Amino acid sequence: MIPVLLIALLAWILGLFLPWWSLAIPCFVLGAWLGKSGGRSFLYGFTGIALLWLLQSLFIHVGNDGILTARIAELFSLPDPILVILITALIGGVAGGLSTLTGFFFSKTLLQKQVVG
């Protein structure tokens, strides 16, 4: 749970002044540092970023009375505005998950090399 929250928190802070892909940085680092297995690393990143994007977009959705989510849903022919929020969380999650996974494998490869060397 702690890696998930750390990822969400760090990605949020970085996102305030860096472009959207900055979410990969905390994911990569934490995946490398705290990742125990491939599956769990992916889950950390996925859950962390999905949670962050879900909360952020929900917060905006409510504050905006759903005006924009309804329009975006219609723009992409989605039957329900909630799907806009879910897709946002899903895409963020996949980006986050792949990043932690990469971090995990990266450290593993590096570590193995060090052991072998």
Add this chain to the structure above:
Amino acid sequence: MASLSATIVLFIVLSISIGPAPPLGPFLNPNTGFWANAVTGDSKSQTISLDSGELRDSVRVYFDEYQIPHIFAQNDHDLYFAQGYVTARDRLWQMEFQTYAAAGRLSEFLGPRTVPYDRYQRRIGMGFAAEQALKGINKNENTREAVEAYAAGVNAWIKQLGPEDYPLEYKIMNFEPGKWTPLRSALLFKNMTYTLAGRNSDLRMSNTRAYLGDSFISEVMDLDPSWNDPTIPSGTPWNFEPLEAQKPNSNFQPSTAQDLQPFQPDPMNGSNNWAVSGSKTKSGYPILANDPHLNMTLPSIWYTLQLHSPSVNAMGVSLPGAPSVIIGFNEDIAWGTTNVGADVWDWYEIEFRDSTLAEYRYDGEWRDTEKRIEEIKVKGSETITDTVFYTHHGPVVQDFSGESMRSGIPKLHAMRWIAYEESNEVNYFLKINRAENYEDYRNALRDFKSPAQNWVFADQKDIALTVTGQYPLKWENQGRFISDGSDPLYDWQGWVPFEQIPSVKNPGRGFVSSANQDPTAPDYPYYLDDDFAPFERGKRINDRLAAMDEITGEDMRKLQLDNYSYHAAKVLPMMLETLDTDTLTGTGKESVRLLAEWNYHNDSSEIAPSIFKYWWDALYREIWSDEYNSVEAGMSWPERDQVAYLVLNRPELSWYDNRHTDEKETLEMLINRAFYRAMNNLKEEYGTMGDNWQWGNVSDTDIGHLAQLPGFGKEDLFTGGGAESVNAIRGSHGPSWRMVVELGPEIKAYGLYPGGQSGNPGSPFYDNMIDDWNAGELYPLWFIKNETVESDSVTYSLTIE
């Protein structure tokens, strides 16, 4: 390492746009993506510091409850700078899109699919026309400074934007704001000329004459029903010696009637305006009203604001992209407009020496054409170079190269258009914003050349209306058909002098009005066009105004909402009489009952207007389809009032007979047949008769997004009115701004438009006025005479330094 590659690939895929979809990463992320455009709180007052040298003094902008900015500047430079800055803040994408579209530059960010559109814009000479406008603007110090200050204001706004701040449409279409230039303001004005004076029917009329003959032209198309009540009251004397246009001896016969798609003319951009004199009002001071009918879009074409500096205090609607107030009022006067629709776009058949198009015949000699190279940049593709040949008339829009661009454009013909003239409409607006009386109004009008407008005026004592514009000096019917490009007698032979254009001041009847009808009675010595809007709206307004007394602003608001259909009142009784009702049952019988009881008002909850419209449309087709569909060429169809006149007065015409049948059809048969067709069509489209047949459903009013993005418009409004009603809502066309101004020592004004001040689809102020507009409400406009810092009406303010 497969994982690293997969991750990199994913981030790249999320960062690029695939097909028309925006790149998903930047678009979906909550910090900088579309989510950043969702407005989640009230705007707060703030102070904005710009680079030194941008402003000469500080500017205060107060926003009221409708998000209308009231701009207070210490000099005119700062005023127009702030207008540009504030307008861009609310409407940047619209300004960009409209001018890119006008200039034929959409392909720069939309890619190859808009190349044909861009090519057309280039070939009718929009860029050339805008350069002419900028030439005019730059010759005058005041107008040059105004457009330059405005551009600097827009650019100051753009400069401080980060990608997360870009208006939503930039994120969807994946492009960035470009620099604003005075040329783009010029483009906007020439684009208005295209919107309002960008029509012609030369080729269609020539085809009509070729296929249906001179007798058809004289019997149907020349018809000018005597119901028309012209803008300038009949009997107004013309106290001047008119200039003479020299006429050729014989009619030019165009060499080819072209193969073209059948063409149904678009509804014209009609409008209403009027002013009543103090003798007819309760207050004793004039009242002015205006509702320009245009294509209604989101964001709206209009942006309301107040402009205050030591030299001016004006309020009303502006065009995003241009300095000053376009329709509005100041402390002394009010002004408004409707379109004139004069024929200022003509086609000339050109005889070229050879296929290089380098030379053409004129007045017995060979003349050189000029080349203008148009470069169309295309996103994701090579730049297209297009060479356009210009004769002294204007560009050859359609040459050998490329596919046929639009119907109504003949091949190898040159186009002559008023927009190619150097002009400075900005100066008119700067002057009318500052006008204090009738003399100032007349003086301002001299600068207004196109698109020709009926500018209505009122101050505390005078009312006036001028059919303003630069009109080519033409002989009768010149340019109605395709003209001979080699004969100087077909050239525009000069201009109607300003003092001789139709105008009226304080007429005896106590009001002036216009609704795009014929500007004058037939005794006006100049030919302006053969074809103006049908009489119905103008006649209804004049009837009502003549009958009214002790008029209030509220009466004027109601008249703007008048749904009466003169057209139905004229023809429906005769159609009902002719209809054989004995054999009718069920829906048919009920329909006749509803029609017989109907008061001819196109009210949204009535069913009768729907039945009448379907019946009339079916009758129109029954009468003309056989003639018009028998040839492939695009031809001009008769106007609604011409057909109404024929149906009522010429029951024996041979045109009623369907030329494809042996049977001899009569008008009576067509009226009966049309009724059955109307019943069937209504049932097919709306099911069995019931609330779904109500006019509000059938009239089908949508206010779409400017770039037609799904979900960004407001669909299926339940509206009343109609094409022939004063409340001229039809489809997506309608009153794009309604304004009533009560003149007097303390001027009072009301207005609103079907949209919202914000151009941001994520803002509650994007479409907030539409429902009130549809309900016929007008908002009282808060007009500040002296800058007051503390006020309940201010929701927030900006200080720009």
